[in-house]
Amino acid sequence: MQFAWPTVEQVTYRVMRLRRLIAIAVTLPTLVLLAVTISDPTVLSAAHATYAALGIAGLVIAHAVLFPNVTLETVALSLSATTLVIAMPIIKAVSHWAPEPHQTALFILLMGFALAATGVVMAFFQIILGALVYSGPLLNKPxxxxxxxxxxxxxxxxxxxxxxxxxxxxxxxxxxxxxxxxxxxxxxxxxxxxxxxxxxxxxxxxxxxxxxxxxxxxxxxxxxxxxxxxxxxxxxxxxxxxxxxxxxxxxxFTYGMHALFWLTDQQADNLTETHDMLTGQEARANSLSHNVSLLSVAGTVLSPRAPETKRVD
Incomplete structure (x- = not known):
């Protein structure tokens, strides 16, 4: 199933159904940014931390709405975006090493490299989260x-x-x-x-x-x-x-799989699929939507492949 833009009803449903995931993915970076601001306001001021937290919150909500079936990627995006925000003062300080006429150009260049590195960090976080979720002891809990x-x-x-x-x-x-x-x-x-x-x-x-x-x-x-x-x-x-x-x-189910199931409210989503079919409503369940991820879309955009032409000799 290819990527499909959600309808207004699906957007509302996904925000409601993934409310726990969104709350966790927003709370974690907010606490990190708050800790950095309190420990050293010169590195990250309170105003900049507020703007950054709001930006990350908007990014997380948009990702959950557009890519509802890649839960670990949503959390990884939150963590990698937080890493980028914390690294921005360092990037700005490094750009000041260049002569004054070239500081802006160097800052833009470094930010480009930082955005590319954020994608790599995001993939790394997703691998780590996947290992934590699907490994470990089993939990026999209903x-x-x-x-x-x-x-x-x-x-x-x-x-x-x-x-x-x-x-x-x-x-x-x-x-x-x-x-x-x-x-x-x-x-x-x-x-x-x-x-x-x-x-x-x-x-x-x-x-x-x-x-x-x-x-x-x-x-x-x-x-x-x-x-x-x-x-x-x-x-x-x-x-x-x-x-x-x-x-x-x-x-x-491991402990991590139970947590993942709870974050996505998967049981209620499964019931919603049958509920909508029974009542004749538009399909809203996340289990019916695509499994496309942001990283796969980025890979397609950055490294497109020409369609293969099959010929019969």
């Missing part, structure tokens, strides 16, 4: 969320529950075998390749319904790596329709 939908509990159970021999949105399931297991295929947007093209990927798991009644639906999913995830859904009557309560117990 993930819980809920959402109210304008329909009866029976309709909600049919739309939200994972059952054999069904097709709903991006999910396709097979007929259950003699042991109750059935195949589940999730269509997900892939990552850009060397030519900038993004193709859909299929994520396949084995599933089995462990318990099913009018008020509850429990499913066990076995991933290809052997880990097991158990999902329990409850459908409680509500004055506005039905409250869908979801509890997931993943078998392969």
């Amino acid at each position: 993930l819980k969320t809920s959402m109210t939908v304008p329909c009866s509990p029976r309709v909600a159970r049919q739309q939200f529950s994972l059952r054999p021999d069904t097709r709903r949105g991006r999910i396709l399931t097979s007929v259950a075998d003699d042991n109750g297991f059935f195949d589940v295929a999730f269509a997900a947007a892939g990552v850009p390749d060397d030519d900038g093209d993004v193709t859909e990927e299929l994520i396949k798991v084995d599933a089995k319904v462990m318990h099913e009644c009018e008020e509850r639906h429990d499913v066990m999913m076995v991933l290809r790596n052997g880990s097991v995830t158990v999902t329990s859904q409850k459908f409680v009557p509500h004055e506005e329709g039905c409250e869908v309560q979801v509890s997931d117990l993943p078998g392969d």
Whole structure:
């Protein structure tokens, strides 16, 4: 899936859904800039720190809205932009080493190098964050969320529950075998390749319904790596329709993956996808949008490739 500009409704939804990510990505640089200002106001004045914090906040919000599925890149952008702001007084001091008529030109040249270095630092931060998130001990802790939908509990159970021999949105399931297991295929947007093209990927798991009644639906999913995830859904009557309560117990989540899931409010985003499909609203879920990142866009712009022409001899 190629990059697509968000609609006004999607912008509002992404800011709301990624509110925790935005808050963390704005708070961290603000605290760093505040510490630098307090420790040495000559390096970074309070006014400049305020402008820098507001600029970083705007940059983070814009990145989260335009690239909602690259969470680690959003945090890396925040950290690298903070590094650039702290380095600017040093860059200005170095530019004063040149003769006075050439100081402005040297400052512009150094800022150009600094912006390029910021991209490298951003990629480095993203690698470090990825290692921290996906490594380390596992945490067996349930993930819980809920959402109210304008329909009866029976309709909600049919739309939200994972059952054999069904097709709903991006999910396709097979007929259950003699042991109750059935195949589940999730269509997900892939990552850009060397030519900038993004193709859909299929994520396949084995599933089995462990318990099913009018008020509850429990499913066990076995991933290809052997880990097991158990999902329990409850459908409680509500004055506005039905409250869908979801509890997931993943078998392969590290501490960092739990934090990442919480930052992006991923469970609620998954429910939003089905909610919008059920109510006929415009698709807003981040899981349905592209996986294009700022670094991939920058790479395409800075190093474009001519389209390959395929010929048959």
